[in-house]
Amino acid sequence: MSSSSPWLPEEPLFLEVAQTPEVRPHRPWNQGDIFAEVPLAITAGSKANPTVPLRTACAMLMGNPCSLRGGASLAALQNVAEVRPLKEKEAGFEAPWEGRWQLFPLLGFNDDQLWVVDFNVMCTVGVKQLTHRRIACLSEHGWGTLQKRYSNHVFRTHASIEEHMADSRRYWLELSIWEEWCVRGHRESEFPSWFREAMTDGPYAGTPRVDVIEMGPDFITAELPPAPPPAGP
Amino acid sequence: METAPLATELHSAPPKWAASEREHELPFAWSLGGVMTIDGGLVLPEAGITETVTLNAWAPPETRILSLTNYCGYAPLHRLGDVRREVKGLVVRLVSGFMMFEVECRPLDAHRDELLFTATPPAPATADLAREVRDLSGLSAARLAELFPVERETYQRWITGSPPSSANEERLLAIRHFLRELTHRVSNVRTWLLAPLVDGADSPSAFEVLKGGRLAELWDAIADLPSTAGRQTYVASDGSTLTELQGSRRGRDLRTPEEELDDYAEWLGDDGE
Numbered sequence: 001m002s003s004s005s006p007w008l009p010e011e012p013l014f015l016e017v018a019q020t021p022e023v024r025p026h027r028p029w030n031q032g033d034i035f036a037e038v039p040l041a042i043t044a045g046s047k048a049n050p051t052v053p054l055r056t057a058c059a060m061l062m063g064n065p066c067s068l069r070g071g072a073s074l075a076a077l078q079n080v081a082e083v084r085p086l087k088e089k090e091a092g093f094e095a096p097w098e099g100r101w102q103l104f105p106l107l108g109f110n111d112d113q114l115w116v117v118d119f120n121v122m123c124t125v126g127v128k129q130l131t132h133r134r135i136a137c138l139s140e141h142g143w144g145t146l147q148k149r150y151s152n153h154v155f156r157t158h159a160s161i162e163e164h165m166a167d168s169r170r171y172w173l174e175l176s177i178w179e180e181w182c183v184r185g186h187r188e189s190e191f192p193s194w195f196r197e198a199m200t201d202g203p204y205a206g207t208p209r210v211d212v213i214e215m216g217p218d219f220i221t222a223e224l225p226p227a228p229p230p231a232g233p
Numbered sequence: 234m235e236t237a238p239l240a241t242e243l244h245s246a247p248p249k250w251a252a253s254e255r256e257h258e259l260p261f262a263w264s265l266g267g268v269m270t271i272d273g274g275l276v277l278p279e280a281g282i283t284e285t286v287t288l289n290a291w292a293p294p295e296t297r298i299l300s301l302t303n304y305c306g307y308a309p310l311h312r313l314g315d316v317r318r319e320v321k322g323l324v325v326r327l328v329s330g331f332m333m334f335e336v337e338c339r340p341l342d343a344h345r346d347e348l349l350f351t352a353t354p355p356a357p358a359t360a361d362l363a364r365e366v367r368d369l370s371g372l373s374a375a376r377l378a379e380l381f382p383v384e385r386e387t388y389q390r391w392i393t394g395s396p397p398s399s400a401n402e403e404r405l406l407a408i409r410h411f412l413r414e415l416t417h418r419v420s421n422v423r424t425w426l427l428a429p430l431v432d433g434a435d436s437p438s439a440f441e442v443l444k445g446g447r448l449a450e451l452w453d454a455i456a457d458l459p460s461t462a463g464r465q466t467y468v469a470s471d472g473s474t475l476t477e478l479q480g481s482r483r484g485r486d487l488r489t490p491e492e493e494l495d496d497y498a499e500w501l502g503d504d505g506e
Contacts, residue, residue, distance in 0.1 A: 070491040071489075073491050075489070075495075098471050100471075126501050157464070157477070158475070163480075163482070167410075167483040207445060212445075215408075215448050217403060
């Protein structure tokens with residue numbers, strides 16, 4: 001009996017993907033974002049003579065949205081996994097994507113060949129190594145798919161993509177509103193405090209916006225302040 | 234044919250199951266445990282015999298529910314060789330992760346030799362969504378309408394196929410996700426929704442909290458309750474034995490406070506701007 005739910009959705013994995021940085025510059029970072037030219041280090045060599053080979057590669061941000069930042073500030077260290085083309089010896093890794101559970105297939109990332117995330121190559125990088133280097137953002141379906149695959153890699157248990165998506169919906173809605181906040185020209189760092197303020201209008205008036213994100217994303221969006229006027233001459 | 238000996242209720246066929254000359258295909262979305270299928274159809278038992286079949290742990294749940302709900306709109310007539318049978322009674326009863334239905338069969342009129350289906354047009358997915366929220370909660374349409382807020386008639390129209398706004402569809406999806414998990418955690422969803430959330434005469438009910446939009450508060454309220462959600466173990470094509478969990482894995486919204494962020498200077502050194 002095969003899997004009872006698919007490992008990849010029919011919907012696209014990516015919200016946006018590009019060859020060069022920077023995609024969606026107004027969108028706050030999220031788990032699953034892919035960055036280019038990230039220096040990755042692995043501890044190798046012998047016990048008596050360890051070495052630290054350094055390689056520059058694409059990498060996927062693996063931190064949970066609640067842990068990759070604190071308040072409005074990004075954590076100084078970020079966990080990433082290597083993103084690379086499928087190796088020759090991995091040929092045969094294809095739909096329905098069963099087996100090679102350490103790999104997450106990135107359909108749609110590269111037109112010429114299949115690229116994958118390798119969960120066995122996890123590195124910690126300083127946050128400055130990622131700044132302005134984002135080349136891909138996952139879609140909501142892509143994020144749920146990543147969670148399913150990574151959960152299976154780590155725990156050997158998983159839920160359906162839809163279940164992961166439903167559990168993360170509140171964070172997806174928050175990110176969308178946060179992006180709109182930045183598109184309107186407001187400072188990214190000022191969103192979290194605004195998000196924790198009480199609603200001023202509508203059926204949820206008086207309740208902090210963070211508490212009603214699932215029931216009232218439309219009401220929250222309606223309360224977004226307009227773009228600030230351009231600076232005078 | 235194997236059957237699961239579980240008792241359930243048998244209801245008369247809904248009035249909308251009227252005879253019709255219109256053909257309509259209705260493949261089953263899944264195999265029935267213990268029941269053979271022929272070209273996706275249901276192998277019916279001997280006339281006059283009521284059989285009960287239990288479907289266990291389907292996934293994804295919404296697909297099965299939608300398919301079976303649509304099926305309720307049909308009175309399928311299957312030809313099995315020279316034997317013709319009519320499904321007389323079909324009911325879906327959702328019981329904590331299981332779907333149970335009974336099929337009562339009787340011989341057809343010998344002159345009716347066509348494969349006929351009687352159907353109302355399939356309802357949109359949002360109709361099933363609104364209906365599922367009503368069925369899971371045990372609340373009336375009037376009560377549920379307060380959550381959006383809309384008029385009672387509006388919620389009823391959602392059930393009959395009138396699409397809600399995208400914002401209200403978002404609310405329906407959020408409520409459904411919560412209610413599905415709630416069914417794994419409490420024995421009576423309706424009672425839990427209408428009871429005070431915490432002990433004390435001044436405590437609002439869960440319904441009132443939900444009416445105030447504070448769905449996260451309800452998720453926190455059930456976070457510590459044990460779940461009856463199951464798990465399904467299966468063998469993947471590479472031979473691995475995997476486990477898919479049912480139900481939500483949602484935890485509390487624990488965000489790292491900004492003051493707890495470490496600069497890891499011992500690793501990064503003085504990386505001033």
